Amino acid sequence: MDVSSLGNRLKEERVRQGLSQADLAARVGVSRKTINTVENQVFVPSAILALRLARALHTTVEKLFFLVGGK
Amino acid sequence: MTDADHDDHAARIERRTDHILKISGLMFLAWQASYFAVFNQADHQLRTVDVIARAAYVAWACALLMLVATGGGLFRSAAVRAILDDELARSHRADAYRNAFWSLIVIALAAYAATQLVEMSAHLLAHIMLSAGVLVAVATLAFLRRR
Numbered sequence: 001m002d003v004s005s006l007g008n009r010l011k012e013e014r015v016r017q018g019l020s021q022a023d024l025a026a027r028v029g030v031s032r033k034t035i036n037t038v039e040n041q042v043f044v045p046s047a048i049l050a051l052r053l054a055r056a057l058h059t060t061v062e063k064l065f066f067l068v069g070g071k
Numbered sequence: 072m073t074d075a076d077h078d079d080h081a082a083r084i085e086r087r088t089d090h091i092l093k094i095s096g097l098m099f100l101a102w103q104a105s106y107f108a109v110f111n112q113a114d115h116q117l118r119t120v121d122v123i124a125r126a127a128y129v130a131w132a133c134a135l136l137m138l139v140a141t142g143g144g145l146f147r148s149a150a151v152r153a154i155l156d157d158e159l160a161r162s163h164r165a166d167a168y169r170n171a172f173w174s175l176i177v178i179a180l181a182a183y184a185a186t187q188l189v190e191m192s193a194h195l196l197a198h199i200m201l202s203a204g205v206l207v208a209v210a211t212l213a214f215l216r217r218r
Contacts, residue, residue: 022082026074030157031081033216037159042218049158 004041007068011039013057027056080147081154088143089216095135096209102128103202132205139167139208163215171208178203 014024014035021035028035030049037043038053045053047061054061106128137145142164144155182196 022075022078025154026078029074029153031085031154031159032078033082033085034157034159037218043159043162046158 005068006041006044006065008038008041008065010035010053010057010064013059013064014039017057019057024053024056028052074150077148077150077154081144081151084143084147084151084155085216088138089213091138091143092135092209092213092216095131095138096206096213099131099135099202099209100206102131106198129201132201135205135209139164139212163212166215167208167211170211171204174203174207175200 014021019027021032021039025032025035028049029052034043034045034049038045038049050061050065054064057064142155142160144152147155178200182191182199185191
């Protein structure tokens with residue numbers, strides 16, 4: 001999947017909850033770099049990781065991730 | 072150890088692995104010059120020191136491949152290994168393997184054509200393919216991990 005076609009509100013939601021990247025990484029069980037690359041739209045997470053991120057932030061995948069562009 | 076401790080430990084290993092990939096990859100590339108300048112001359116007599124150098128080269132290639140395959144977390148706890156082998160790391164490794172595979176196919180095709188015109192020893196071909204496979208995998212991983 002093209003990284004530019006997936007937007008996210010991960011950073012916004014994480015900061016809103018007062019979590020650092022390290023905190024979120026520890027909750028989800030991935031590295032800080034993974035959180036960083038997802039936030040900066042360098043890496044497109046799998047459905048499983050997206051669901052785990054949503055669960056860790058007590059929200060839904062649809063609120064965290066959205067499609068960019070018309071297609 | 073808490074989850075945060077595991078994360079700190081994994082982050083330190085990641086940084087160290089990044090440095091090793093860059094420095095060792097560049098040294099591995101530089102060593103190719105000495106191989107082609109010294110060891111691959113037609114009139115070169117194979118001495119004991121050359122055999123040791125070649126064995127060291129193979130061990131070095133295997134060590135780099137091991138680093139690509141494990142991300143540097145081989146003898147760490149299961150929790151740290153899981154962080155080092157997360158989705159991003161697996162994705163980067165898959166890209167490194169894919170690029171290495173295609174580089175080997177291109178070299179094999181080139182060698183197939185070249186050996187119709189010039190004679191090349193099996194040892195030389197094996198050296199070129201091993202070096203290219205390792206270097207492309209290491210370079211891809213080093214580049215992707217930089218982001």
